[in-house]
Amino acid sequence: MANVPEDLHYSKDHEWVRVDGDQAIIGITDYAQDSLGDVVYVELPKAGDEFAANESFGSVESVKAVSEVFTPVAGAVVKINESLADEPETVNSDPYGDGWMIRVKMSNPGEVDSLLTAAEYEDFTKAESE
Amino acid sequence: MVDFGGWDMPVQYPAGTIEEHLRTRTHAGLFDVSHMGEIDVRGTDAIAFINRLTSNDVTKLVDGQAQYTALTTPQGTVIDDLLVYRLAENHLLLVVNASTTEKDWEWIKSHHSGESVQLSNVSSDYCQLALQGPDAQSILQKLTDLPLAEIKYYHFSPGSVDGVAGIVSRTGYTGEDGFEVYAPADRAEQLWNKILEAGDSGSSTGVLPCGLAARNTLRLEAGMALYGHEIDETTTLLEANLGWICKLDKGDFIGREPLARQKAEGVKRKLVGFEVTDRGIARDDQEVVVNGERVGKVTSGSPAPFLKKNIGFAYVPIEYASVGQEIKIDVRGRLVGAQIVKAPFYKRAK
Structure with a gap:
């Protein structure tokens, strides 16, 4: 069973959001990394890039497939996880920790309320894998 | 499945x-x-x-x-x-x-x-x-x-x-x-x-x-x-x-x-092996670009887990088919550098 931490917000595209003041840290969920398989390459934006909600901000590649990743909330990128360039497998081993992808300054912090809670996301993945 | x-x-x-x-x-x-x-x-x-x-x-x-x-x-x-x-x-x-x-x-x-x-x-x-x-x-x-x-x-x-x-x-x-x-x-x-x-x-x-x-x-x-x-x-x-x-x-x-x-007469195009030299992974059907011109297509592109490189095959016109030729691959809109290399990429020690 995939791990779904209580304190995060989730999107239907399988990203998670950790709120830190008016900033959001974004990564992909345990369920997503497990479905992708071994991550071999992560393409991330640059600091300063701005994204609307649900916009593609990069891609995660396994041996077999390329998957786009989307911003659950709008904002400007403050920082990216540079270490994923050399250690993309961190996305598999620690998706909610060292495998984080980008930190954005949210343009509308209220947006997180429209995201799924842990319980809702768990139900959503159950329905999706049935 | x-x-x-x-x-x-x-x-x-x-x-x-x-x-x-x-x-x-x-x-x-x-x-x-x-x-x-x-x-x-x-x-x-x-x-x-x-x-x-x-x-x-x-x-x-x-x-x-x-x-x-x-x-x-x-x-x-x-x-x-x-x-x-x-x-x-x-x-x-x-x-x-x-x-x-x-x-x-x-x-x-x-x-x-x-x-x-x-x-x-x-x-x-x-x-x-x-x-x-x-x-x-x-x-x-x-x-x-x-x-x-x-x-x-x-x-x-x-x-x-x-x-x-x-x-x-x-x-x-x-x-x-x-x-x-x-x-x-x-x-x-x-x-x-x-x-x-x-x-x-x-x-x-x-x-x-x-x-x-x-x-x-x-x-x-x-x-x-x-x-x-x-x-x-x-x-x-x-x-x-x-x-x-x-x-x-x-x-x-x-x-x-x-x-x-x-x-x-000689072939006009040829299947070549390539290695990606920039960061990025070439994938099937992506286009090969030489001197700004779209000259061919990737037939198979993938990470190579044993060689730890990103490799592939592509068809290119014969004038660009020599080993060492620099090419670009259009990876979802980004031109990624690659070089034609000798295939097979891997040969086991006998």
């Missing part, structure tokens, strides 16, 4: 593609390739008939030998690539791709004219398991009395594995030593489980079950063509670097004349 030519097949097993790939290179991997098609050809004209439909020279085979070859169109392009097994002078077994089995079957039947042969599509009678890797021989030897060490590359022997009568062939699609076992379809599960057991599956150096994704990355590293990617009905054998299976002097065969002409 994915649909593959009408078969439900696993892309990967729990170990994952990279581990499956590496284990096959270092120890052993087991692949269920029962989806492959088998066509049985019997009769006094079996060799002559198949020699007329394929590009390699079937008359060179001896009993117990297999040959890589192609069914060719009148234009010299490829209907399918296949193995021809010579069981006897009047008995051949053709092993063809799953997605093309029906097409091949119709093609072969429709080109039968007067020769004394009996054709049967026996695809559903057979299962096929491929045990590949440096430990393949020692694992399989536990289950058979056949002297495996005596079976040479691209040779085979009828015999029993775990008491199941079949064919054991020293062939494969990974670039490693290994065997392919053909047996009655209803014994697939028994053989699969017994080979895993004999190979100490579950230990960190034991045999691993491998899915379609590892089968693809292994064959790509080893520089082998995949039908529908490097070769199809729009590519000639010479463009695909398969001149070595084009025996133009063996006598007439379908497609011989255009191939002979193309050989004399």
